[in-house]
Amino acid sequence: MIGNFIYHTPTTLYFGKGAIRDLPEVLGRYGKRVLLTYGGGSIKKLGLYDKVKELLRDFTVVELSGIEPNPKYDPSVITGAKLCREHGVDVILAVGGGSVLDCSKAIAACALYDGEGWDLISGKVQAQGALPVVDIITLAATGSEYDMGCVISHTALCDKRGYLDEHLYPVASFLDPEYTFSVSKWQTACGTADAINHVLEQFFAAPHSLFNDGVMISALRSLMTNVKIALEKPDDYAARSELMYVCSWGCNGILANGAGYSGWPMHAIEHALSAYFDITHGAGLAVITPRWMEEILSDRTMERFVTLGKDLFGMDGAAPEVETAHRVIAAFYDFFASIGIPMHLGELGVKADKIGEMADHILSHDSTDEPWMFAPLSREALIRILQASM
């Protein structure tokens, strides 16, 4: 069944080799003063920085560089918003991965808000608008280029928040797979693990439909197949183009229109891990995934595991259901290990003595124990998942 939903994604995707040729025309719709945001030097090594500056020769460009992974409210968002106000910026151009784009979305909202920006991000105040954001994405992962969300960390509060608002959809996203050829094996694996997790967060929900199940399983198959090709041959355009496109579908709900919202419990857990230990998001998700699956396996969720076993992994439909479920869980564990992700949180720098504190943090920030969730997680369940993940 397809349940009730309202769906609209205002973002225009410009996809493919050479797509950024349309950048000046697109930016020009919003004005002539651009805040160009990026991270470290990778876009300079790619030659993308020079290319963008050349395309923007008729624009006034203000720059904000050095945006960090797990982008921080202080200093990045605060600084960016201040630059927008000081220079009367018309449009933000984010060039880089999901962190740069997420930070730019937060800047876009905070720039038009007179109070403390964190009040928007933490949900205390609702944004009345945001500057338009255009992006050139250089990493296939978060899907931020096609959704209305961003994730921002507040170091002083030890807080990492998912911030969702209709105003945060990019107006246009440029996706050229060639810009992902130089992405490291580690980032390629972690980005794909992130996207796989986005699909699974939506797959484990109700109601189901034959159509959405097939779309999500197709996304999983494409991600799991193409990441192996890209790791082997980083400049394989076909593989990189599928990874880039499928990742963009991760978070805008299109994969599961009319399926209930699951509450995205694995993301709730991972946000605590990243807030406490600043680990790579996709790696944290990969480690949690099989342990979360073990925890939620029940009569109620069994059908989801069996469908994955049959339709994704081609397992024998006649096998006992619980056996299939455990084989599915093992298959995800083995898959993530096979693409080079260490499958224990300890290896990522997480300390076991913080598990109780993180469980409390998760419950106070994301309420993973709501009865409406597909598989609610109590404090004890969270602790079991984290302990098993160590």
Next chain:
Amino acid sequence: MIGNFIYHTPTTLYFGKGAIRDLPEVLGRYGKRVLLTYGGGSIKKLGLYDKVKELLRDFTVVELSGIEPNPKYDPSVITGAKLCREHGVDVILAVGGGSVLDCSKAIAACALYDGEGWDLISGKVQAQGALPVVDIITLAATGSEYDMGCVISHTALCDKRGYLDEHLYPVASFLDPEYTFSVSKWQTACGTADAINHVLEQFFAAPHSLFNDGVMISALRSLMTNVKIALEKPDDYAARSELMYVCSWGCNGILANGAGYSGWPMHAIEHALSAYFDITHGAGLAVITPRWMEEILSDRTMERFVTLGKDLFGMDGAAPEVETAHRVIAAFYDFFASIGIPMHLGELGVKADKIGEMADHILSHDSTDEPWMFAPLSREALIRILQASM
């Protein structure tokens, strides 16, 4: 591989039981003067007419009723455009199936054009704008509710045209599966056949990708499974909701972003059939489909048939390819026959003596023999398809 594309669908979908409660708020964004368009009396029998009038009690409503299947430029489009101009209409509300909506889209463009409206529809002049169109769709079929196209017939010219323009996307589409419970078996079958054909027109194209193939096969599986349930039990909400949702994806390109445009050859052929004999669009497509498949089967297209055989029909991957292809073609023939569609054009009223004339018509209107097409069709090929379909 995902090839280059630009993708954006501005339409907002309001999906599910009771969704039309939001209608006044949505229409109110555009103004207070509404042209309400519909066909025969079916929306009155449904109680939908009264419900809509009640929801529109604070609006000024002008009505255009009697819009026919295969909607005609003269009188429907001409009359509707005149009404819009005379009454200063702000927004068009189409209530009904794809024909009502297609007609309303053409009205929306023609209302803002001072010259002869057919010049827009026939592509001689490009529209500079269109009135906003909102729809309540009561038939799962064309996908017009989520695309920028309409198909309009010009009786005097014996012409049936697909008219595509960015201005023709509905601004909002209301899809309540309950309004399709009373759709007849014939219309349910033909609507689904239309949607299946939309997927196949996009599946037989290049380049392919693992992801898009999976999405399209999921669409086919959902349509083919759920139509049987809906024919058996017309008020099965789960089946009707999947049919309605999947049909809406048919024509906006989302099923095959980055796959090349195939040229939609089966639609080119069917438009000639409908223009000459006013047959039901979905029925015409169903009859043509297996004959078109036989005609285009070649070394170049073989892989597409084999993928359908393996992934849609679960056929043995080890069988000889050409055997699989013929089994796929037979499976589609049998499927359409099983949902009650007569599989010979003669049964639909088509006369064999017009085949040559129709082949000329197809080539002059849709140029199915372009070398860029996935499977170009010469005049001889068109004649073979039509003859085999008789």
